[in-house]
Amino acid sequence: MTDLSSGRPHTAKPCVPAVVVAGILTAALLAGCGGGGGGGGSRSSDTPEAEPPPAAPVPLTDGIPAPGVAVDPSARGLNVIHVGDGDWRFEYDGECAPTGMAFRHALVDLGGPDDGREVVDHKLACPLEAGAGYEVRVDATAGDGSRYRAVLEFRADTVESPRGVTVLDSTTLSRRAVDRLFDRYVREAVLAEIDIPVVGALAALLVAEIAARVWTELGAREATYGVVSHAVTYASRSPSGAAATLSGLVAMPEIGEDPGFARLGRVVVLHHATGSTPSRLGSEDGWYVLANLLAGRGYLVVAPDNWGRGADSGADQPETYLMANRTANNALDMVREVLADDRYRRFHAAPETVDAALVGYSQGGHSTVAHWLANAAGGGEHAVHEVHAGGGPYDLQRSFLGILHVLNGSCAGDPWCRDVDVDVHVPYAFRILPPLLRYTEAGLTPGDVLDGERLSDAFVTGMLDGEERFDALKTMLQLNSFANLVDLAGTMPAADTRIHLYHSPLDRLVPQQNSRELAAALSPGFDLTTHFGVCDSSVYEELADLVDTVGVIHAICAFDMFDRVLRDLRLGEAARAGYDRVGPARVDPALAWLGLAERRAAAALADPDALAAFRAARPAWELHRHARRLRAAESAPLRELADRLHP
Incomplete structure (x- = not known):
């Protein structure tokens, strides 16, 4: 076995035990497999070494695969998860010679004896x-010499799933259709949650101003290629780790021959x-x-x-909503299968190591960080040198408790609860609770947390008051958080990944504190760029004041992040190639938003009662400001709306 005190990947020596009792090896087996200590120097023949004390069994908090599950032999990543103390150092052992890293998550706000300890996620890989049949053993040694052992037992299925993907459906778009796709999306899908047309028109006009001032990519540059998109299925894992089929999208430039x-x-x-x-x-x-849009750039x-x-x-x-390990394992499987499929070989460097840029926002930002960590621990077969994660709930525990504080009237105005809107x-x-109750040992049933269609008062109060019966659920919430990671720089290898975190201070859906806490966990030790001043101009403030819906800034800031990602990728490729492969900006990026403003203005003009109600609810100075902006757009429907608001 190899010491994991550094947290770096290692290779363990295979060790085949003779006896397993309830999944925990006895001390004699531990010594027989090389787990005991032994110093240098000669050994007295008449003074035998004392047997080391037995390793105390450590129950698993979670495991992937679940104990006893048959997994696809091609599966790569494993997770062995338990609660432990901060001074524990780990070694890995087992028939498949596991390698990996131990990711430590600080545990707080528990009612029982584990409060102040850590939940440790061993991300492992082995052929x-x-x-x-396999047994993976995690041996821990505490600072005082006490020894502990956690064991995960499973077996490999007798048949390996076929490699590659199955294409279920496809679309092909010309370059012009790719360009129109973004405009159509803005017109038909964005700001749809704003049900007052005049507010929608004013909001779209504010976003048009943001686009004209800041954005250089979205809606501004023409596609270099048409795009072929495939809806595919691929061999992966269920939440228990059993062989399963999952789906996804593969998009590529349409290059013909x-x-x-x-x-x-x-x-x-x-x-x-x-x-x-x-x-x-x-x-x-x-x-x-x-x-x-990305495939249209190659x-x-x-x-x-x-x-x-x-x-x-x-x-x-x-859905495995915000379940970090399960989402990451599926993503790693999909990337592996796509890279193994001959249909996509022209677009990547395999069999050489393929470099991947990871991009995600909100829930996807959480999944992006999970993917990066799992890949770094050896769960994937590609390199990740660039991570773009925006607006994610990286402290799932405190975000969840913030909702509960508002429900029972105990919010003290801290960042985790002050903007909570119960309806939103x-x-x-x-979304968070069902997968935790279904796929983990949270020790609760839906009846323990629900009262009809609402969270029960007993659940809300018990969670906030630290009732011990909810500790398992809180532990799972903290396992699926990243802001509580301990000594991440000491766990992972020397980082050569550029990490970008994006989050608006005006975000009322997912508090920016999530990204600030994650940034603290990543500092120092990582190539980290924080974009915490994005979406923080006076125009964004005006948008936040105009729209009551808490998620609007969160949604619009996603466009700001994607524009920055597209620009960063374009400039990076230009630096490598020596020229810019994407054409120059030829279109005003505000046009799509102006079109949306005109559509919503027409709807507002067709509803005079709603328009009158809006006017009555706003002070004269605000109506004057809105009318001035509407007239400046030089659009007939927008000028007419201005005249109705403030003649």
């Missing part, structure tokens, strides 16, 4: 043989936000749109659907 096509330096992996299913190939889905784009979405084995089961945020709690 498997079809039909074989063009012998002059030169592949770009990386593929792009997109992690979708809440409610998105990229494999449906829908023009109303922002992640399908973004995939086409990239191979891979966009997994979460388990529970799309055409996967679990389409009728809860509670539905997110209903």
Whole structure:
């Protein structure tokens, strides 16, 4: 066995035990497998060394695969998760010679004895043989010499799943259609949650002003290529780790037999936000749109659907919403299968190591960080040198408790609860809880947390008051957080990944404090750039004051992040190639938003009662400001709306 005190990847020596009792080896087996200590020097023949004390068994908090599950022999990543103390140092052992890293998450706000300890996520990898049984052992030594052991037992299935992907459906868009796709998305899908037309018109006009001032990519540059998009399925894992089929999107430039096509330096992996299913190939889905914009610039784009979405084995089961390990494992599997498929070989560098840029926002920002960590621990077969994560709930525990504080009237104005809107945020709690109750040992049933269609008062109060019966659920919330990672720089190898975190201070849906806490966990030790001043201009402040819906700034700031990502990728490729492969900006990026403003203005003019109610609710100085901006747009419907607001 090899000491893991450094947290770096290592290779363990195989050790085949003779006896297993309840999944925990006895001390004699531990010594027989090389787990005991032994110093240098000669050993007295008449003074035998004392047997080391037995290793205390450590129960698993979670495990992937679940104990006893048969896994696909091609599966690579494993997770062994338990609670421990901060001074524990780890060694790995087992028949498959596991390697990996121990990621430590600080535990707080528990009611029982584990409060102040850590939940440790061992992200491991080891080769498997079809039909074989395996036992992976995590041996821990505390600062006082006490020894502990956690064990994960599973077996490999007798048949390995076929490599590559199955294409279920496809679309092909010309260059011109790719350009129109973004405009159509803005017109038909953006700001749809604003149900007052005059507010929608004014909001779209404010975004048009932002686009004209700041954005250089979205809606501004023409596609270099047409795009072929594939809805695919691929072999992966269920939440328990059993072999399963999942779905996703693969988008690529439409190059035909063009012998002059030169592949770009990386593929792009997109992690979708809440409610998105990229494999449906829908023009109303922002992640399908973004995939086409990227592929139109020459990239191979891979966009997994979460388990529970799309055409996967679990389409009728809860989505693995914000479940870091399970989402990451599926994404790693999809990237591996896409890279193994001959249809996509022209667009990447395999069999050489393929470089991937990871991009995600909101829920997708959380998935992006999970993917990066799992890949770094050896769970993937590609390199990640660029991470773009925006607006994510990286402290899931405190974000969740913030909702509960508002429900029971105990919010003291801290960043985690001060902007909570019960009508908007509670539905997110209903997305978070079902997978934790279904796929983990949280020790609770829906009846323990729900009272009809609402969270029960007993659950809300018990969680906030530290009742010990909710500790397992809180532990899972903190396992799926990243802001609480301990000594991450000491855990991972020397980092050569550029990490970009984006988050607006005006975000009322996901508090910016999430990204600030994650940035603190990544500092020092990582090549980190924080974009915490984005979406913070006076125009954004005016937009936040205009629109009551808490998620609007969160949504619009996604466009700001994507514009920056497209620019960063374009400039990076230009530096590598010596020239800019994307054409110069030829279109005003504000045009799509002006078109949306005109559509909403027409709807506002057709509803004089709603317009009169808006006027009556706003002070004269604000109406004057809105009218002045509407007239400056030099559009007939917008000028007419200005005259109605402030003659």
